[in-house]
Amino acid sequence: MRLALGRHDFAEVFRLLRELSYSQNEIGRLTGLAQPEVSSVIHGRRISSYRVIARIANGLGIPHGHLGISRCTCPPVCPHCGHRTTPETDPRTSRADTSRHPEP
Secondary structure: OHHHHHOOOHHHHHHHHHHOOOOHHHHHHHHOOOHHHHHHHHOOOOOOOHHHHHHHHHHHOOOHHHHOOOOOOOOOEOOOOOOEOOOOOOOOOOOOOOOOOOOO
16 A cells, blocks of 8 residues: 555555445545546546645545655635735745735
8 A cells, every 4th residue: 555655556545445345435435536536546547636635645544744745734814814825825935925914
């Protein structure tokens, strides 16, 4: 399992879960994927989206480090003014203008 996780080989991860008697529907429920998406991954569709990989990791309780990704700590909404943040506009991760944000 660890080797498959390190390679982001989710087809193998899902096949191993199937061997443990998880149905495609159960895998989908845990990971936030629809059953047809689980099936397409098992049959070779590659997953490259960080968000989907993180959602799978979270749903299956896999530490992000096992996948070689780090957990994003950026808040989706600025706690000071309610502005929606992205890594580019989060004052903790960018040199963007932060004059309207008080110091944390």
